[in-house]
Structure formats: structure tokens, C-alpha cells
Amino acid sequence: MSDWFFKQGGRDRIIDWLSIDSKIDSMMSETWVRICDSWNSASSFFARFRLTGWKRLFNELACECLTLATGGFILLYALALPAFMEFSEESFLTGQYSVKFLDRDGNEIGKRGILHNDAVPLEEIPDPVIKATLATEDRRFFEHFGVDFQGTLRALIENLRADAVVQGGSTLTQQLAKNLFLSPERSIQRKLKEVFLAFLLESRFTKREILKLYLDRAYMGGGAFGVEAASQFYFGKSVRDVNLAEAALLGGLFKAPTSYAPHINLAASRARTNEVLSNLVEAGFYTAGQVYDARLHPAKIVEHNDPSSPDWFLDWAFEEVQRIAKGKGEFVLTARTTVDLNLQRAAEEALTSTIRREGRHNRVKSGALVSMETDGAVRAIVGGVDYGASQFNRATAARRQPGSSFKPYVYLLALENGYKPNTMVRDSSRSCGNWTPKNYSGGYGSGRRVPLSYALAKSYNTTAVDLSLKFGRDNLLEVVNRLGVTGVTKSCSMALGDGGVTVLEHTGGYATFANGGRLVRPYGILEIVNSRGELVYSRERDEPEPPRVIEQSVAEDLNRMLQEVVEAGTGGRARLDFTNAVGKTGTSSSYRDAWFMGFTGKYVTGVWLGNDDFRPTNRVTGGSLPAETWHAYMSVAHTDMNIPTIPGLRPHPVQVAERQRLAELASAEGSFANSDAQKPSNTASLMPGKTRDVLKQVSTAMRKASGQEPAEGPPGEKEAQPKSDLGRRAEAGAPLRSRP
Template sequence: MNDWFHRQGGRDRFIDWLRLDSQINSALGEAWSRVKDYWNAGSSYFARFQLVGWRRLLNEFASESLTMLFGGFVVLYGLALPAFEEFDESKFLTGRYAVKFLDVNGNEIGRRGILHNDAVPLEDIPDVLIKATLSTEDRRFFEHYGVDVLGTMRALVTNVQANEVVQGGSTLTQQLAKNLFLSSERSLQRKIKELFLSFLLESRYSKREILKLYFDRAYMGGGTFGVEAASQYYFGKSVRDINMSEAAVLAGLFKAPTKYSPLVDLAASRARTNQVLDNLVEAKYYTAGQVHSARMNPAKIVEARTSTSPDWYLDWAFEEVQRLADGKNQFVLTARTTVDLTLQRQAEEALAAALRKEGRDLHFTSGAIVLMETDGKVRAIVGGPDYGESQFNRATHAKRQPGSSFKIYVYATAMENGFTPETIVRDASRSCGNWSPSNYGGGGGSGSRIPLWMALAKSLNTVAAELSFVVGREKVVEMTKRVGIEGVKKTCSMALGDGGITVLEHTGGVATFANGGKLAKPYGILDITTSKGDLLYSRERDEPPPRQVVSRHVAEEMNVMLNRVVTEGTGGMANLDFTNAAGKTGTSTGPKDAWFMGFTGKYVAGVWLGNDDNRPMRSGVTGGHQAAPIWRDLMTVAHTDMNIPTIPGLKPHPRQIAEQQRLAEVRAAQVAAGIEPAQLAGDATKTQAVLPSKTRDALKVLVAALRKANGQAEAAPAAASGPSHAPSSPIDPKQEAPQPATRPEAPKTDRRATLLDTSRDDLSVPAAMPPAAPPTKSPAPAAAH
């Protein structure tokens, strides 16, 4: 211990601890004294700036205002970011292209883009049309900076007084921002984006440029965009030559082109035109005497004609043409498409009928349909309930949660990794983090052991989730990429369809299985020619043959299971009595989305129902009850004859076999009577050539209706029985139920009996099956079935 108190040296001596303590105390004291001196000096200096009385209050107010201003700037910046992400200057360049679209037979069906030789500069647009538009849509256009605060307040007061929305507060700039970048959904988020996009447009473009863009991009009804196209469509002349009454008609179309179109409702159009003329007088652009002549001489509309333009389809086809023609420096083009106008009309009518019948009661206002052939040839696209109300294409651009319809890809991945339709699985699943899957209605699964096909038919969430964990969620993502679906992310609940995909992508992915495992990427353009007649693009020449992205065996086994979803599971209301059908229902949490994805041997169709603002629908809405009947009705009228290929993996439908036998007997009798087959074919060709297209369409509809009525009269219930069960451990691809030497044919059920037995979307189970726990609803983001 002495070493602590001595230092080595010439001689031992003690450390002077008292002196050291004194030095430390002295240094600390001096330092503290200096700190106090500095503090006092600083306080004395700043005391000269001390405010009292009203000056202090003003200073405090300025300080708080600065703080709030900074906070508000941060909030505004956060709100503006989504709007800036929506801003895409390529939207302004669509006018580079002028595309004429033809059907398969070469008949013109519509145009898109701004025609170069018909483009009208702002200087040539009549002054009366500009004044009619400004007086009706935005009187302070040249005074505000994108948003008219005074106009908005005035509209708000007017609407409150009328107790309904009678006047809008959106400026021309806001309307242009919505038309170019946003959908028409009524939500606060969309209005905020619209606000910031308006400021961005005002900062980058002059008032004259914004006005010209508005006149060129606004939808004017009848499939026309811009005032020049509308003038040609309604009056048969250029917008340069219109008079006051005609200008009032066009200005009245901006608010609701379908509602106020003179070809749709002449009385409503006349009333709207008079309102525009009143606005011209109120804005003091013209006197009452000057507009009197326009009132007495209303615009003459060219002969009324029903527009058959497939607008939803053409919007998507226009995007496809721009993609295919990009970088080839050709802008005036003619494109031959795959659209079927009859199927397009039937798809639109099917969706409209469902919205009218159930939309109000079940709280869904929107929907979308895509119909294609099994190789990806798109025949019809319905992007919403009313093209005139909103041109946002929900079929191609809206990403919605697919719910349990996504399980198709999960089960296909499982089939690639050793599972079969008869593999015994258990109605249970592990947890993933804080999330645990549960079935429709609640509950984590009964723990019962059932074949894999039955788990898909009953749409058990627990089994789908467990399959994704067993085979690996990375493999499921890879499967979706192979069939043409991008953007699926690996999450705990991905097996239940918690991500967003479009109806077009989903339909193409499902079509891969209907195509025997070959990629069925959706396409709508057969060829593109330039204004000189040169072939710019040909699908037959420029596209490689489809790749086999899923093995034929896996595709066939999936088709067998998907067929049993329709005959014995949640898709019972999609069952067809004249041909085999396969598909999958889907319902997301809320419910916010209802789906049915299905196919026959000829057509593949996807149906989605929901709300644009993502509001939940009424409790009890399911894909099996609401979307599947739309699919069934569309398929019933789409198939106009029994010449329907057999779905890979299934046997021909009994009705098709009977029809083929009947036709064979008819041909044999005709040959016996001395009528040659070639003569019959020639007569048929002549008949088709003589009959007008509308007559042929009407006959097709009549044949379909007769066939459907005949099928309902002859349908007979068939007994349904299920395979035997064997005890099993949790999911094991190698453990299967006993199988006969040949694959058992799916039990046949009568569609009417199925409808009666299906009180919920997931309870169509054969009577011979052991009782299982009622399906339950998952708390996951996409707890679907």
C-alpha cells in the first residue's frame, strides 16, 4: 500500500495531497467565476433588447407564426409529394400520335390522339366558345393561380343554400389536372393531389397554354376528345366555323358529356345550352339581345347515330400502340385490333345491369371486366360504369386486392413442388410474426384433414397461407412474374391476396392455365401501318411464340381443381350448363373488392366489383355471390355455338358431346341426301356475306337465349359424392388419399341445386363430405375467400 503514497526517486517522499486539492478547487472556482461573468455580460447585453407591453405581444405572435409557418410548410411538402409523383409530362405528348383503329375485318371503330392536319391553334378557336367556356366553368381563370378561393367559397354558399351540389368550385386548371393525371374518385386525397398539380401546371405553363390543353384534352362524349373532334362529331364541321348556339352546346358538355350530349338527351342538352347563354349575359360578355338569336335558332345536330365506339378498349389500345411504336418516329398510324364489338357491348351491359340491380343496396358503385381468348387475345374491356362520367380505366390501371382469387398462383406453386389435387392437408396454419391466418367468418381453422382440391374449393385461408410457408413465398412471387403479373411483394398474408393487381394482369395470369401453361400475355394489336401503308408492326411477324411458363401437367391439374371450385365450391353461381367452367372467387377484407376469375375452353374473363374511393361494401358481399353471376351471364351470351374447345385436363362436357353427335348425324343425313359438305360450306359463306352484321349479332343473341332456355329445361340433378379421407399429419405433399387407377371425374351437379345450396360464398360442399368447421374471415389486410 505504501506504493500509493510514495514516488520512486533519489529518495522517498510523500505526495502533497493538500496542495493538489487546493489547486483543483482554485481552478474550478476560477472557471465558475468566469462563466458567471460571461453570463452576466451576455444578460446585460441582451437586456437592451427586452420587449415589454404590446411590443412583446407582437414579438410572441411573430415567433409563433413563424413556427406554425414552418410546420405548415413541412405538412404541405408531405401532402405535395404524392401529387408530384403523379405528374408525368409524357401525358402531354399523346398529341404526337394520330391513330385510327380498325376491327379484325378492317372496319374503322374509332380514333385516338390529336389529328395533325386538324389541330386548331387557340387563335383559331372562336372567341364565343372561349367566352362561353370561361363564363360557365371558370370566370376568374385569368386572375387566379390554379385555385379560385373566391369561386370556391361562392360555390359552397350556393350549394348550402340549395341543400345540394348545384355549382362546382373547380377551376379549368384543376379540371385539366384531373383529366391528365388523376381518376374521378371522390376522395380527399384526390382533391389534395388535384390542388398541388394545379399549382404545378400554373407554374410551368401560361394561361393560354393551359386553356389550349383544356380544349384539346377534355372528353366531349361519343368517344371524342377536344373541341375540334366534338364539333366534327356533333355538327359535321370544324370548330373554326361554329356559331354562338353551337358554341353554347360544346361549352355545356364539359361538365357531363354523357348527360348533356344532344345525341343522348336532346331536352337536357337544350336546357344546358340555355344555361350557358345565361352565363354569357351574367358575365357581361354579351347582352341579352345578342344571345336572343342563339336561343331562337338552336344548333342543328347532324343525323342522330348511336356511338358504337369501344372507348375503354380503345384507350388501352392507344397505350399499346404508343408502346409498340415508341422510337420508330412514326406518328400517323392505323392499327388493327382484336376487339369484338358484340362482346364489348355485352360486357358493358352485364356490368351495368349488375350495378343497377344490386349496386345501391349492396353499396358498390364501380366495376370492371376483361374478356379475352385463352391465348391472351383481348376481346372486350369495360373500365368502369360510365365512360362519360369518368374515363379512368379501372380494368387496366386500378390495382386492387385480389383476395382469394390470388390463391390460384399459390396452389400452382404448390403443385410444382410435389403437391397433387388429392394431397391431404390440414385446416390449420402457423403464425407469421404477429399475424395469424383465419378463415372466412373468423377462427383459425378446424384442424380437419381434407384433400387439397377441397381446400381450394372451400377457399380455406389457413391452407393457402400454410402452403405459401411450406413451398416458400419467394417461389409464389416468382410464379406471378412468370405468368405476367408484376409488383407482388413477399408478405405474411400474400397468399390471401393482400397486394394490388389490375384486372387485366389477373385475367392474363389466369389465362395461362386455360392455355395449357403457355404464357397468355394480353394483347390487342394485330398490326400497325403508317400513313404511307408501310407495315410498322405485325404480331405474327414480330412476336415470338408463347413460352411454356407452367408445365402442361401442372396446368391440367390446376384446371381440374378450379373446375371443382365451380361445381362443388365457392364458385357455384358461375356454373354453366352447356360447357365446362373453371375459376376462383375472391373477396378482400371489408369487403372492399369482389372478384371472379374464370374460363371456359374458349374465353377467359375477370370481373371486379367495388368502390373507387375504397369504401367497404355491404357486409355479406362476396365474389361468389356478386361477381360470379356477372361472369356467368356474360359467358352465356358470349358463346354463340357449341364449338368450344375442351379445357386442358378436363373431359368434354356431356352437352357438347351430345351436340357433336347430333351435328354428325345431321351431316350424315345431308350427305346421304346428296348434299356435299363443300356445298354446305359455300352456302353458309354466302349467307354470312349477305346478312348484315347487326342481323348476325341479333341472331347470335337469339341462339344463345334459346340454348340457355333449352338447357334449363333439360338439366337434371346429379348425385355428388366426395373422395374418401385418410388420416394425415399436417401438410405433406407425399401423403395422399387413396386414388383409383384413373383420375376420378369431377362429380356433376345441377346448377339450380347449387344455387339453392350456396347460402354463403364458401359452403357449396358435397353432401357426402364430412362436416367441416364453418369458414371464417381473416383479420389480414386481404382476408379473402
């Protein structure tokens, strides 16, 4: 080490630290001397310009003004910066969806989103519309540069005189800035942003361009943005064709469309229209005589009330369209949906009639229902009792505790781990921390051994919790997530349905059981096309084949167990006399939520009843009102008795008879056609050939209309499947015990 730092002899080091220190001291000393000399030279130079008298006073004022200007510029920049941060080029695009919905047969059923149309040039917008807008919103529009200080002062004086806000000071450019970039909140910060953005818009666009943007982007009520869309919505015609009375009505909507829209408050709309007509006279655009006829003959409004509109379904379908179309750059769309209007009306009637008939006594004020086919095609959604009173969709957005209707997921976990419906389990459970489950009837279980299917049919809490602890709550979460049900968290009582789920997702989970184990993602959109008629989305083309998430044999075992719930368990009131029905009841703690989830071979339906404020019901259980509602709906939903067989179950006798009838009908038609073809053309007949052909066509058309076509048993149906005790008793006509 010493050889590296020192030369031979040990005195002369490789690094001369003393020399380096000396150079640093010398350089710093020289630098300081130079700085002092420069300062003295500068002082001597400026001393020559020493001012006195008025020159000094002028110099001091100039310096102060410069200082204030610099500070003002910095303050102005600080205030303007947040406004400039709000500016976005994307805001000039439409950016919001306008969707027309069709049912699965292609018939228009409603619209959602904005009604936007900026296809009318400014030159083709009638003068009355432009003049009504300027007379009411900004008479000095072509004279100011974004902010009308004179108009603002005048509005301030008028408001002070009236001791209320009777005039607004915002210019048309400021309103456009608010519409494009800002929220409608009332605050000083928002007003400052509005002012700076108005200056920015005026610097970038001409007055005519600003006016056109305003007429196209202002909200006019009824979901319509812009005067063209508003004219189509309110009058059923283009803005090119409006008269003075209609133009005045449009001009009065800019201030508060939700208050002055004629389909909301006709009286207020008429009063506002007369005010606009007066503004036209005050501004000098028209004489009193010219607006007199418009006062006598107010605008006629097109009615938009459609009581048959499936509003709950359309609200959800609109969200689905936005999810599917995100990133595709298309905003004006037409979507063909899966909704069945007959089923939608039946679902609404079943739910609302139950609540109106039984709700008061049972303290039930709200409910929801979702019905879909076994592949996830949603046919009906009811999100509440009265859409007009509340548009909150309880079927798709509300998360409520599913109670015991969650237990099939627990029993599915047991079946996947080797259990069978006849596996013996105990009516008891270990404790989880300081908590021990109790059964609905009270107590911690009898401790006796019962078949797995019997424990599910009787909805034992103890057995369900014991199975979740035995096979692992993390594994139970994996099962639930695998079936597309979210919102469930790990807890000691999770097997009893203590997590919040939506009716839509829960019904989708049961649909996976109904189709034999293939994943179901509830869907409501079949096709989407843009405004040019180009296909943007097709479910058949763009969606992959659903994966299998449950083994076929496991799903069949679970379905047989769920049948016992309806045939001899808590779901007896849901039993159907024309087809097999399976399902599960559910009741949350303190009777806050009551569920029935069930399916046939055709439809999967979930029903929830409760209260929006989470108040307890009058001891309503899933086996009572929800099961009755489910039964009422499913009884009318099935119009064709050729219902597929639920995987794992034997065909119902009604379905067997129906298939035999259709087969015999098809055979008779084939024999009739063959014999008719073999007949000589000159053979006489009691029925003329033309008459016979017409009758055959009528018969064929009627069968097609009702969906009755010859069909064989479902593929994979097990003819040699052993019958359960419940199955033999049902065929023998023996009465089955049920629990309400």
C-alpha cells in the same frame, strides 16, 4: 537511404533547400514591388482626368446607369433563362397521337387522342375565321412585337372597373407560347415565361407564320386541335367551307373550349358566338347588317353521341397503341382491335344490372369485368357502372386485393414442387411472426388431413398460408411475376391475396391456366397502319410465340382442382349447364373486394365488385354477386356450342353431342355431294338442281355465320383420363354440394 539524399562526404545534398527558399522569397518580393509600382502609375495617370462641376455629375450618373443596366441585364437574363429552357423544337411537331379504332372485322368503333389537321394553308382559311380570331383574341396582332402593353393596360383598367376579370391581356403570340411550351397553371412564373417565349417566337417567325401556328395548334374542344380539325368535328366539313356563323363559333372557342363547346353547353356556345359577332363589328371588320344573318341562323352541329361505343376498351386500347407506336415517329394512326361489340354489350349489361339490382342492399356501388380468349385477345372491358359519370378504368388501373382468388398461384407452386391434387395436406398452419391465419368460418383450422384439391375447393386459408411458407414466399413471388401479375409484395398473408392487382392482369394470369401453360399477355391491338396506309405494326408479324411458363401436366392438374371449386366448392353459382366451367372465388378483408375469376374452353373472365372509396360491402363474397355476374355474362357469351375442351378436363356432354352432330352433318353433305355427282344428267329429280344448289349455299352460309364447322377433339386431349369422383357423379346426374 542516406547515400541517396547526400553526396559523398555527407555535406552537399542533392537538393539545395536553402537556395530554393531564397529564390522563392526574392521572386515574391519583386512581384509585390511591381504591383505597387503599377498601381502608383495607374493612379498618377487617372489623376490627370479628375473631374469637377457638371462633368463630374454627368460622369457619376453615367456610372450609375451603367451599373443599373448591368444589374438589370443580369436580372432579365435570370428571369428569361427558365423560359428559354422550356423552348423545344419538338413542340412544333404534332407530338400527340390521334387514333381511329376498328373492331376485329374492320368496322370503325371510335377515336381517341387529338384530332389534328394542319393541311390547310393560311391562304385557304376563310377571312371570317381569321377576322373572328383576331377581333376576339388580339386586334393589334400585326402592330405589337409579342406583348401588347397598350392592350394589357386597357384590360387591366377594364378589370379594375368591373372588379372582375372581364378582359385578358395575353396576345395571340403569348397564347401560342403557352399552348406550345407551358402548362395552363395560373402563376406569375408561368406568365413571365409566356412573355419571354412570346418575344422569342416573334424573333424567329413572321406574323403570318405565328398566325398559322396558332390556328393549327390551339385546342378547340372535343379533342380537336386547330380550326380544320375543329371544323370537321363540329360541322362535318373542312374549314374552307364554313360560313360566318360557323366562323364566329370557332372564334369563340379559343378562350375556353370546355365551357363554350356546343356539344357540352349549347346555350353558352350561342352566347359566345354572338359576342364574337359583336367583336367583329367593334373591330371594324364587318358591319352590323353583315352579321345580322349569322345571328338569325346559328351554326348547326354534327351529333357525336354513340351509345354503342366501347369506351372502356378504347381507353385501354389507346394506351396500348401509344406503347406500341412509341419511337416510331407516327402519330396519326388506325388500329384494328380485338374487341367484340356483342360481348362488350353483354358484359356491360351483366355488370350494371347486377349492381342496379343488388347494389343498394349489398352496399356495392362499383365493379369491373374483363373477358378475353385463352390466348389473351381481349373481347370486352367494363371499367365501371357509368362511363359518363366517371372515366376511371377500374378494370385496368385500379389495384384491389384479390383475396382467395389469388390462391391458385399458391397451389400452382405446390404442384410444381411435386404435389398432386390427391396429396394429403393439413387444415392448419404455422404462425408467421405474431400472425396466425384463420379460416373464413373462424378458427385456426381443424388440423385434419384433406386432399389438396379439397383444400382449394373449400378455400382453406390455413392450408394456403402453410404452403406458401413451406415452399417459400420468394418462390411464390417468382410464380406470380412469371405469369405477368404485378403489384404483389412479400408478406405473411400474401397467400391470401393481400396485394393489389388489376382485373386485367389477374384475368391474364388465369388465361395461362386455361390454355395449358403458355404465357398470356392481354392484348387488344391486331394491326396498326399510319395515315399513308403503311403497316406500322402487326401482332402476327411482330410478336414472338408465347413461351411456356407452366408444364402441361401441372396446368391440367390445377384445372381439375379449379373445376372442383365450381362443382363442389365456393363457386357453385358460376356453374354452366352447357360446358365445363372452372374458377375461384375471392373476398378481401372486411368484405371490401369480392371476385370471381373463371374460364371455359373459350373465354376467360374476371369480375370484381366493391366500392371506389374502399368502404366494406354488406358481407358480399366472391361466391355470391361476382359469381352470379360471371354466370350471367358467360351464359350469353357462348353462341357456339362447339367449345374447346379445357386442358385436363373431359369434354362436356353438350360439346360431345355438338361435335357428333357436326361430324354427321359433314358426312351427310359429303355423301350427298358424291351421290349428286354420280347421278346421270338426264335423271329426273323431285327437286330441281338449281333449287338444291341454292339450299346448299344457304346451309353453308348459315353454318359459317354461326361458326359451326366440323371439328375434332382438341389436340392432346386425353381420352383415357381417369374420372374424378366429381366427374362420375356429374355424368350419373347425382346432385353436387355447393357453397354460395
